[in-house]
Amino acid sequence: MTSFILRAATGYLMPLLLLLSVFMLLRGHNEPGGGFIGGLLAAAAFAFHALAWGPRATLELLRADPRTIIAAGLAAALLAGVVAAAAGEPFLTAHWLPIALPGVGKVGTPLLFDVGVYLVVVGTTTLILLTLGED
């Protein structure tokens, strides 16, 4: 019974939470928010899903294994730093695209870096929760 309600609620809540998390990530450069908070929100979404449908289902939904997500996040953050090498500048020197996206602002390597943060947080939190849940 509770699981039915939970499942129903999750159906609405999850997309909302995921959307919010991406929103938080993207606006972080200009308003309070950022990759870490966004990542935690996304993880909360997956946590609800796991609670409702079980960890296996969540893993299937995720498509990528949490460990891969963590690694991808680290790699993204590193990549954001290494871009500067092409210009002969020190590690982590920011590079920006000339255009600005509406609502996000300028797009550049710091955003990629923040995406890396987001991914690591999502991956780690889901890894912990799912491992605990399966235990």
Add this chain to the structure above:
Amino acid sequence: MELLLAVVVGGLYASGLYLMLRRSLVKLLLGLVLLGHAANLLIFSAGGVVRGEAPLVAPGEITPPPGAADPLPQALILTAIVIGFAVVSFAAVLARRVFEVTGTDDPAAMENGS
């Protein structure tokens, strides 16, 4: 306000350390968490506190308003909170495993043999 913050920081340190000195795994963890809070608040107070002026650049401006809070301690604390969280999560699971393996939650009772 600084005085009040000092009292809070001191209180958090005292209760955190006291908890860690109890012979109980869970209290050890609670103590660790409080110790983290204490350190964060310490940085916060040492950096100087400002009411209601977040270090944000308002649309149309190019700098935050004069008198805005120092953003650097905030960034440091944010990093510290996240690191602290990660570390405490690991420590908590470790403590749980220690309990499973040794069958006691008294840290003093597990002389690490071999």
Add this chain to the structure above:
Amino acid sequence: MSSGWIVLLPLLAPLAAAAAGLLAWRAPRIQAALGIVGAGAQLAAGLGLLQQVLREGVQAVQLGSWPAPFGITFAADLLGAVMVVVTGVIGLAVTVYSLADIDPGRRAFAYFPLVQVLLAGVAGAFLTGDIFNLYVCFEVLLMASFVLLALGGERAQMAGALTYVTLNLVSSALFLAGVGLTYGITRSLNMAELHLRLGVVAESRPELVLALAGLFFVAFGIKAAVFPLYTWLPASYHTPPVAVSALLAGLLTKVGVYALIRVLTLVFPPLPGVGTFLLAVASLTMVFGVLGAVAMFETRRILSFHIVSQIGYMVMGLALVGSDSPAVRAAGLAAAVLYIVHHIIVKANLFLVSGIAARLGGSFQLARVGGLAAAAPWLALLFLIPAGSLAGVPPLSGFWAKLAVVRAGLAGEAWWTVAAALGAGLLTVLSMVKIWTEAFWKPAPDTATPPPPAARWRLALLAAPSLGLAALTVAIGLYPRPLYELARRAAEQLLAPSNYVAAVGVATAHDSARGDGKGGQ
């Protein structure tokens, strides 16, 4: 200014190897290969960096191109560069050893990437010029060591890991508090700038600076395992697989010693009474560490206590910066640097060798093994070199390290500390002899349960890194001049922080009129 990638590479190479390894988390073989590549690249980068520092002086880079003191600075002086090279050496040796030593279970749980992250964190700690970033690097290497220590979840490991984790977290909390207060007082995190500003603060409020230094001392003292803060070390270092022990034993406490050196020579101005205080700490560390070792009859435990004891010698060298004589200060620091390098190589190797011995003899308990001198003469030789070096037998590396420390101590008239050093030296001989006579000379007892013979390739893989480290020990022993010269120059650099400050460039980027003239010692 050059883009300074060479300063970052010792950190980035293993970190990238770790990230790539985690992407291939289903393939431990790839992770192992990446581990070798990462450690090798770190070593190569470290050597390149060292060469550049030797040629051109302190190398600094501003991450993100943000000028000092605002962005994070990475700066390599001779001390940092030398430490990074040694890190690479140990990283490579331990990774190769792990190929044959680490079980499939641990491999499947990202053992090799974890080692890479540890190496990256250690290199970061040696190179960063930012005090908060130092905290972050410490957390990186600590977290990696936590997981490595607990990986496998065996009973002894669990209890040891709990002590290790808890006490190191307390250390981190103290360190963090110290950083926060430092920022509050100086409004800066850049170590070069802190050098200028804390010097100014010390003039008006010396007690405040001293109290702050106290916090840093305890925080780093725990990590360095000095008396009486070392208890976590003997409680934990003997529990994980021996490759992990070797890595931690070789590198981690030395990061603490490094931080003490860095903070006391660069960040803080000369403080009254610190020399005497450190001499007392050094003496007690040497003596109590070695007493613990004398009481033990398990190889890894003996070796663990000796780490503590040997840390005392390094602190003793550092303590001499409190001397009035510039010559003594330089000699003391040079001795400390020499000791660190020697000890990292030798202690890691002793753990590696003890692992082989336990594999052949069936146990780390001295009562349960024996006869190894006859059964494996090559191993006997492999043990004698690092053991003799640790005991200070000439002409191995440890002899020169001890000679340098004792010489500096006598020149600084630190009579009691020298006496402690010599006494602890004798008991160190006793400990090494104990392992030797029990495990190698004594006939194997009836209770011995030698495991089935290991494959030749496995033994070769285990012996190769150990042999390499032993060769280094002998080479340093026979031809110590280059290393001592390096240590001496590193010490000179440390004692003249203005070079470091100038290389970082805070004095020019930033109006620090009040800091003028406060640079030197």
Add this chain to the structure above:
Amino acid sequence: MLSAMIAGLLVAAVLAPLAERRLGLWAAPVLAALPAAFAAVVLLNFPRGGGVALTEVRPWVTDLGAELAFALDGLAAVLALLVAGIGALILIYAGGYMAGKATRGRLLAYLLAFLAAMLGLVLADNVVTLFVFWEATSVVSFLLIGFDHHKGESRAAAVQALLVTGAGGLAMLAGLILAGQAASDLGLAGTEAWRISAWATVDLRQHPHYFPTLLLILAGAATKSAQWPFHFWLPGAMAAPTPVSALLHSATMVKAGVFLLARLSPHLGGTPEWGWLVTSAGVVTMLVGAGMALGQRDLKRILAYTTVSVLGTLTMLLGVGTELAVKSAVVLLVAHALYKAALFLVAGNVDHGTGTRDITALGGLARHLPWTFTAAVLAALSMAGAPPMFGFVGKELLYTSKLDLEALGAKLVIAAVIANIALVAAAGMVAVKPFLFRRREPPHPPHEAPASMLLGPLLLGLAGLFVGLVPATFDRTLGPAMAAAILGREVEMKLKLWHGLSVEALTVLVLSTVTVAGGVGLFLVLRRRMATARRLLEHASRVGPTRAFNASLAALPKAADRLSRLVQTPSLGRSLSVIIAATLSVAAPSLILLGRPSLPAGLTEVQLHEVALAVLILAGAAMAVVFPKRLAAVVALGLSGIGIALLFALFSAPDLAMTQIMVESLTVILLALLFAHLPPSPERSSRAERLGHALLAGAAGVVMALFVLVVVPGSFPPSTSEYFLAESFSAAHGRNVVNVILVDFRALDTLGEITVVALAGLGVWALLRLKLGNDRGGEP
């Protein structure tokens, strides 16, 4: 040249096992050619008078005063001749002695390494070079004494020798460094200060550190040369194979201490401190050694104790330090080297030919081992100081040199006569008792040793006779050169068997006669009363330093354990308390010295809701402390965390507030998940302990609060943050300065942070899934 020759020996040592496998029986003679060549080179370059024939200086670590420096003066030359010459004979002997044993190659290797170390030591002219070779002799002798390491006795003896000589070595290291620093203080520049020969140009005795320097160096010499009370390791070292004992206890290692005294006496000797310390150590050792020798039944132990006695005599002579005493020491040292090596080899032959070294089981062997007996008689006569042997010349000179010394001399002479009577008796026990008298039944039917094992003892025995008969071979060449090096000035030497009829000469002759007669008498008594002598000795050694040493070595682990446990406890709480106390003790005094914290001028006033928040935070913390139920405590903790988040929000830190809220909730959930179902844990500390903990924690809280108060923010404009505030939007394109710091200005911190986060995740995963050794093996 010199270093190349030493290196050659080391290379030969490394190759010895290989050579042994290839050449078999011929390996030993071939390898013996190396030290023989060494001896030849020394002879060819023998220094004239007080001069130096060969020198060699190579830089090593100049800044540490280390050079590889060698100098061949008279002292070095004579000792090098003894070491290399006897060494060559012993290598040949060892080849025969170890025939058919698998360990022969290893023994030859050790022996060669030992020779290299010893030659390096006597030739060294730099203190670090000296010390390096000094320690090398200790280490190789450790391996040699423990050669038969399957025997517990051998292992114990090896450890004992290493510890005793090692302790002395460490003291000596400090002493040598002090001496070098003193020389440097006195004006010697650079590495000159660390060159022993250069010390002649300054007077180290003038330096304020003279006395500690002397004491430390003497400690090294005394342990190495087995002076009382450090003598006991030497008889213990008899566990070594016979050729080893011979080498160690005749010419070489034990002489190293005496050599050091001789080497340094021109620089450190001649003071009352030197005289008293060295002479008295020597006298006591001489008497103790002689006495102990009489109670032994093992041939080698008898020899070992007589060695102790002779070393005492030599030390005493160097302590006295007059020209006559030094000359006498020179003669005695060489004579002793020759006869003692011969006697050890004889003992080896007896052991080899009969299977025992117990003199109570030996008798009437002369018929079966005629050549060994011949060698034994030659050597024993020299040892007993009977004319016309070299030993006789030595003893005469010894007595003469004491008579020089007025009041003190008389006492020393009496002591020397007593000791020598015992030595004569001991010589009888070793060289007469096993060969004459009634035949006993040893374990094996007795047989003579092969030629390789007879060459050494016979040559050495004959050498003693030869030098006694033709003293010119010594007193024109080796003797004066060595004495000159010790005294630091040219000397003349005249040795003769017959001294004429002066009062002095007659006195000496009478003393000699008394010695020999007394010794023979004592031997005859002792031969029948061995058991009594042994019992007496056992009683005496109950209080000796041997026992003290063994007892302390045995007690050491337990005592160390107890001391170590003062700090090292299994209790996590104790460790934490120590850390807190340490923090308090380093930080609190300075903070208190700062005086009452003067509150910053621009103190922000407090608003009511802020007080409420503070109360909430503290109350949460307090409830976490007092609530016995886990879940309640965890929730209280969360409350405190939420309070902090609100505080962040109030004080301009929205990012912090959001992060704190989320992290806090996750922490609470995690802790609840992990620990809700655990059984409650009782309070395990006593009231007193709790009070102590509360005080400690409270004090720490006060100190940290004080820290907050004394920090005056903003006293250092311009701050780093001003740059961030100014550049965040214009240079880094972000309006949220905190976020810009995190992803751009200080992105490396964040990179580190996410690495930590990633590892924590992997760690949790591994902790929960990989359980080796407890339950089933882990699957990822």
